[in-house]
Amino acid sequence: MDTREQLEQIRAEATASIESAASLQELDAVRVKYLGKKGELTAVLKTMGKLSPEERPKVGQMANEVRELITADLEKRNELLKAAQQEMKLKAETIDVTLPGTKVEIGHKHPLSIVLDEVKEIFLGMGFEVVGGPEVEWDYYNFEALNIPKDHPARDTQDTFYITENMLLRTQTSGVQIRTMENKKPPIRMIAPGRVFRSDAVDATHSPLFHQIEGMAIDEGITMGDLKGTLETFAKKLYGEQTKIRLRPHHFPFTEPSCEIDVSCFKCGGCGCSMCKGEGWIEILGGGMVHPKVLRTGGIDPEKYSGFAFGVGLERIAMFRFGLDDMRLLYENDVRFLDQF
Numbered sequence: 001m002d003t004r005e006q007l008e009q010i011r012a013e014a015t016a017s018i019e020s021a022a023s024l025q026e027l028d029a030v031r032v033k034y035l036g037k038k039g040e041l042t043a044v045l046k047t048m049g050k051l052s053p054e055e056r057p058k059v060g061q062m063a064n065e066v067r068e069l070i071t072a073d074l075e076k077r078n079e080l081l082k083a084a085q086q087e088m089k090l091k092a093e094t095i096d097v098t099l100p101g102t103k104v105e106i107g108h109k110h111p112l113s114i115v116l117d118e119v120k121e122i123f124l125g126m127g128f129e130v131v132g133g134p135e136v137e138w139d140y141y142n143f144e145a146l147n148i149p150k151d152h153p154a155r156d157t158q159d160t161f162y163i164t165e166n167m168l169l170r171t172q173t174s175g176v177q178i179r180t181m182e183n184k185k186p187p188i189r190m191i192a193p194g195r196v197f198r199s200d201a202v203d204a205t206h207s208p209l210f211h212q213i214e215g216m217a218i219d220e221g222i223t224m225g226d227l228k229g230t231l232e233t234f235a236k237k238l239y240g241e242q243t244k245i246r247l248r249p250h251h252f253p254f255t256e257p258s259c260e261i262d263v264s265c266f267k268c269g270g271c272g273c274s275m276c277k278g279e280g281w282i283e284i285l286g287g288g289m290v291h292p293k294v295l296r297t298g299g300i301d302p303e304k305y306s307g308f309a310f311g312v313g314l315e316r317i318a319m320f321r322f323g324l325d326d327m328r329l330l331y332e333n334d335v336r337f338l339d340q341f
């Protein structure tokens, strides 16, 4: 076979190999086989020395043409295979957007936060604002200014943790009443939710740390009727439209007159059941008309203004709301319990 024939054969074989290369890797192997340093075309060119001087340029030109043709074929095939590969990749990566997604476990609000948010929402809707006060409080705000002097028996029911003789962990949110009077002029409408502390042993209905929500409204001409209407609206929104409330006379040092407020049992509707212990009513709030002495201490003229105040235990309303019989469930952070809300 002379050199021309050899070149012709290389070209034919190369074209066929390129045509049948099924992947970019295979195609590269073909390129190396024919055009590489140790490739077949290079091998033929190395034998050109044996040709006659007049043959050499002609065969040389032919060899160049063959190289160009093979190179052009390689490029074409390369483009084609690349496009096919891209298409396959896209197909493999196709997402079925109609498939159900993988659920991400996200947390949710604690039952106490659920109820607190509801309570806030209800009072915000009646024009109240939400205020706060310190958990480490002066004896003055927690007791003294609320008409509970040092030797008052009401202190016995609210023993707490003292930081100094005059500084303590607050036993009630009622101190925020005084702090608010000092900072704002009437009309005042506020609720003050927060943590309170008492030196109590833990059981199903007691904890040394729990939560209260204080409420207070002060303006000209506020009466006990306003207290009743406000708390009735609150009870109906929280426990349902059919809920009734009842005021019973009571005593608190900082309100006069004072009352305890019961709601009709939302489980039995008032007939008596295990939740209301057969009573038909459940006590949830303390309240009354702000004592004139307390108004004066807060810098408000009791001749011109009057007000009502109330306090409610958050745990208590949450427990009734969700039918819980043990307060400790709310603090133990057991997800088997918390998951249910």
Ligand code: DAH
Pocket (backbone or CB within 6 Å): 171, 172, 173, 174, 214, 215, 252, 254, 255, 286, 287, 288, 309, 310, 311, 312
């Ligand atoms: N602070 C009282 C308690 O812890 C609850 C209370 C009663 C708050 C009457 C009030 C109120 O604002 O007027 O028992």
